Amino acid sequence: MSAPTKAEQTAESEALAAAATAGIHRLPITTPFKVGDINTYLVEGDPLTLVDCGPNSVTGLDELESGLAALGYAFSDLDLIVVTHQHQDHFGLASAIARRSEADVACLDLLAPMLRGWEQHSRADDRYAVELMARHGVDASATTALKSIGEVIRGYAAPSRVDRELHDGQQLEMGAREFDVLYRPGHSPSDTIFFDPDSQITLCGDHLLSKISSNAIICRPLHRDWDGRRPKPLLEYRSSMLATRALDIEIALGGHGGPVTDHRALIDRRVKGQDRRASKLLDLLADGPLSGHALANAMFGEIAVTQAYLSLSEILGHLDLLIEDGLIEEDDSGETIVFAQVP
Numbered sequence: 001m002s003a004p005t006k007a008e009q010t011a012e013s014e015a016l017a018a019a020a021t022a023g024i025h026r027l028p029i030t031t032p033f034k035v036g037d038i039n040t041y042l043v044e045g046d047p048l049t050l051v052d053c054g055p056n057s058v059t060g061l062d063e064l065e066s067g068l069a070a071l072g073y074a075f076s077d078l079d080l081i082v083v084t085h086q087h088q089d090h091f092g093l094a095s096a097i098a099r100r101s102e103a104d105v106a107c108l109d110l111l112a113p114m115l116r117g118w119e120q121h122s123r124a125d126d127r128y129a130v131e132l133m134a135r136h137g138v139d140a141s142a143t144t145a146l147k148s149i150g151e152v153i154r155g156y157a158a159p160s161r162v163d164r165e166l167h168d169g170q171q172l173e174m175g176a177r178e179f180d181v182l183y184r185p186g187h188s189p190s191d192t193i194f195f196d197p198d199s200q201i202t203l204c205g206d207h208l209l210s211k212i213s214s215n216a217i218i219c220r221p222l223h224r225d226w227d228g229r230r231p232k233p234l235l236e237y238r239s240s241m242l243a244t245r246a247l248d249i250e251i252a253l254g255g256h257g258g259p260v261t262d263h264r265a266l267i268d269r270r271v272k273g274q275d276r277r278a279s280k281l282l283d284l285l286a287d288g289p290l291s292g293h294a295l296a297n298a299m300f301g302e303i304a305v306t307q308a309y310l311s312l313s314e315i316l317g318h319l320d321l322l323i324e325d326g327l328i329e330e331d332d333s334g335e336t337i338v339f340a341q342v343p
Helices: 006-021 058-070 094-101 112-116 118-135 140-154 233-245 263-284 292-300 308-324
Strands: 024-029 038-043 049-051 080-082 104-108 164-166 171-174 177-183 192-196 201-205 251-254 328-331 338-341
Touching (some): 006 024, 024 058, 038 058, 080 171, 094 104, 118 140, 118 308, 140 308, 233 308, 263 292, 263 308, 292 308
Parallel strands (some): 080 104, 201 251
Antiparallel strands (some): 024 038, 171 177
16 A cells, blocks of 8 residues: 555545534544554534444553543443444444443444344354355365464454344434435445435445455355355445445545545546456466466465455455356356356
């Protein structure tokens, strides 16, 4: 990631100042993850609302307490905690903060069972990830190591009560504003953004990030009627981005990095970047069928081993684009699934 230019730094500062004037303040919290700090947001007014809350750690709790204090608030002042999606850095502290504040916890209705039963759901996700990696050619030793890492990462979240289940298309009062609740799956199965038509400010979690492209990570769907077929989150994500592109957004406040001030240009770049990566994968298949993991090795090298599941999700997502366009086909008849160009 390149360092921001002076013009970009100025635009970021002006956007954050405009958001603060509208009563929305960014509170960055340290995470142990490669992505770096997570942005939580305090929406002033009644109800005083915290959007996302950081990973379950003493450091995160202390930083959030200090950030609130700098604005003249304490945990006990909070009325509402809103979770944008199911990743630990976004909801990990929800339970701890809810106990200290007696605030309601709100999230998408599909996500509520996962927050309440975090241990059960996250372990099921890990089992699914191991099975998926094995089917796509990842070595058993790598899947075992990654499973151990998953046990550690799971500790950065905790089960949380959910008091208010949100529905796509409803309005939610945060601070003195009415936000549209909009379901935008792709980066995760539960991605939800909150759009204020009056200020044209959007709290978008990891749906749109200014400097990095959000991974469309393969996860077990949250819908109860899942038929067991592999999810295709990158196709979902592109559809979600195009829906967001149609909104009149002035400032999109993301979960990492700075604000987005031209969401349409950003989305167009993301889509073009996905098309370029898919084209490279098509070229790699010119000499014959390959597994998803073999393609990840060719594209990413060592990262395909150290971050096997993330890299495999990335590859499978772009292969799904090629399948959708009728350019390649998936063969799951053998022990390892392979992909080949359509003759």
